[in-house]
Amino acid sequence: QVQLVESGGGLVQAGGSLRLSCAASGRTFSSYVMGWFRQAPGKEREFVATITRGGSKTSYADSMKGRFTISRDNAKNTVYLQMSNLKPEDTAVYYCAARGSFVLSTRNFEYDYWGQGTQVTVSS
Numbered sequence: 383q384v385q386l387v388e389s390g391g392g393l394v395q396a397g398g399s400l401r402l403s404c405a406a407s408g409r410t411f412s413s414y415v416m417g418w419f420r421q422a423p424g425k426e427r428e429f430v431a432t433i434t435r436g437g438s439k440t441s442y443a444d445s446m447k448g449r450f451t452i453s454r455d456n457a458k459n460t461v462y463l464q465m466s467n468l469k470p471e472d473t474a475v476y477y478c479a480a481r482g483s484f485v486l487s488t489r490n491f492e493y494d495y496w497g498q499g500t501q502v503t504v505s506s
Contacts, residue, residue, distance in 0.1 A: 383408065384408050384410070385406065385495070386479070387498070391475075396470055396504055399465060400468065406480065408459070413435060415486055417429070417430070417480075417488075421499075422474040422475075429490065430476070432487065434484070437456070463476065468502075475501050479494075479497070
């Protein structure tokens with residue numbers, strides 16, 4: 383069992399930056415692929431980024447490439463999402479998720495554990 387708690391969301395102006403954090407409980411954090419997803423009002427949850435267990439490989443949704451960076455610190459049981467050059471269309475609830483596999487995935491149904499989400503609002 384893994385419990386995930388996101389933080390760092392808030393209100394930011396377009397062009398600004400935010401760093402989201404996701405703290406995981408348990409001593410097996412490093413055995414999970416981690417991902418970030420987001421869900422805007424009236425829309426389906428969509429993939430944002432994912433990172434391998436050791437942090438050596440990452441993958442991003444096309445619209446986030448070059449603006450978002452996923453990273454992790456296994457010593458701190460934490461995964462991060464650095465977001466820059468934010469746009470109003472980035473407004474959503476952002477969720478972190480853990481997948482009990484060594485294979486990256488962009489599909490939300492392949493993740494086993496989810497946090498409660500943190501709201502990010504980008505004003506124009």
